[in-house]
Amino acid sequence: MIEIQKLTKQADNKLILRGVDLSIKKGETVAILGPNGAGKSTLLKVLAALIKPTSGMVKVNGLDLKKNQTEIKKILGYLPHSSLLYDHYSPLENLVFYGNVYGVQEVEKKAVELVKDVGLSFFLNEPVKNFSRGMIQRIAIARAIIHDPEILLLDEPHTGLDQGAITILNKAILSMKEKGATTLMVTHDFKQAAEICDRIIIVKNGKLVDDFHISDQALSIVAQKYELQVEGAS
Numbered sequence: 001m002i003e004i005q006k007l008t009k010q011a012d013n014k015l016i017l018r019g020v021d022l023s024i025k026k027g028e029t030v031a032i033l034g035p036n037g038a039g040k041s042t043l044l045k046v047l048a049a050l051i052k053p054t055s056g057m058v059k060v061n062g063l064d065l066k067k068n069q070t071e072i073k074k075i076l077g078y079l080p081h082s083s084l085l086y087d088h089y090s091p092l093e094n095l096v097f098y099g100n101v102y103g104v105q106e107v108e109k110k111a112v113e114l115v116k117d118v119g120l121s122f123f124l125n126e127p128v129k130n131f132s133r134g135m136i137q138r139i140a141i142a143r144a145i146i147h148d149p150e151i152l153l154l155d156e157p158h159t160g161l162d163q164g165a166i167t168i169l170n171k172a173i174l175s176m177k178e179k180g181a182t183t184l185m186v187t188h189d190f191k192q193a194a195e196i197c198d199r200i201i202i203v204k205n206g207k208l209v210d211d212f213h214i215s216d217q218a219l220s221i222v223a224q225k226y227e228l229q230v231e232g233a234s
């Protein structure tokens with residue numbers, strides 16, 4: 001459960017988030033759409049407790065983000081634009097490192113399983129500096145979920161992935177949903193949003209301009225609403 005009220009974020013005299021109110025229930029899979037520079041990544045960074053909001057309130061599972069950062073961070077899995085991987089480490093070393101940060105049990109076994117799940121077993125011990133963009137993204141996804149987070153914050157997770165990896169990622173999100181996890185996913189990919197999300201939020205100029213539920217992978221509805229809110233009136 002995520003509760004956001006009157007959230008603002010100002011940086012360099014620019015108001016990036018201008019009063020966001022949003023409530024997300026446990027188990028929801030929510031896509032955040034919006035044009036470049038709308039404030040989507042900033043919103044995710046605030047939720048991931050990486051940057052402080054200027055004003056407003058954020059609660060996660062009833063806990064205030066201002067006061068309970070450490071506790072909240074434990075239940076979050078955050079996949080940013082950048083991979084957060086250590087270049088000279090292999091996938092196994094990276095995952096074991098992050099797993100240990102979160103106190104994951106049988107961390108090496110879990111890391112090996114995850115590398116297998118993302119289809120890179122063959123490269124288990126190769127330094128990630130030699131990896132292609134899509135391979136790095138696959139390992140970055142494994143890193144974000146190594147501690148079975150209750151809440152997944154994904155910033156353009158499908159970027160750079162081939163069809164096989166998209167299927168792997170979508171299955172991972174859906175299987176975490178089955179276990180009760182909540183996902184917030186920033187994306188420019190309407191098709192992926194419609195396929196795996198049950199709710200769509202559109203952000204423009206630091207504000208929520210639309211918020212609706214979708215069913216039956218209603219891609220055309222997403223495109224229509226986006227056009228109306230973003231491409232239409234400006």
Ligand SMILES: Nc1ncnc2c1ncn2[C@@H]1O[C@H](COP(=O)(O)OP(=O)(O)OP(=O)(O)O)[C@@H](O)[C@H]1O
Binds near residue numbers: 014016035036039040
């Ligand atoms: N630390 C910062 N200092 C100043 N301005 C910032 C900072 N971080 C973000 N911004 C500005 O805030 C706005 C929103 O940025 P943000 O990265 O949240 O956009 P976005 O919606 O994720 O865009 P994209 O789709 O391109 O990833 C941009 O205009 C950006 O330049």
Ligand SMILES: [Mg+2]
Binds near residue numbers: 042
């Ligand atoms: Mg962004």
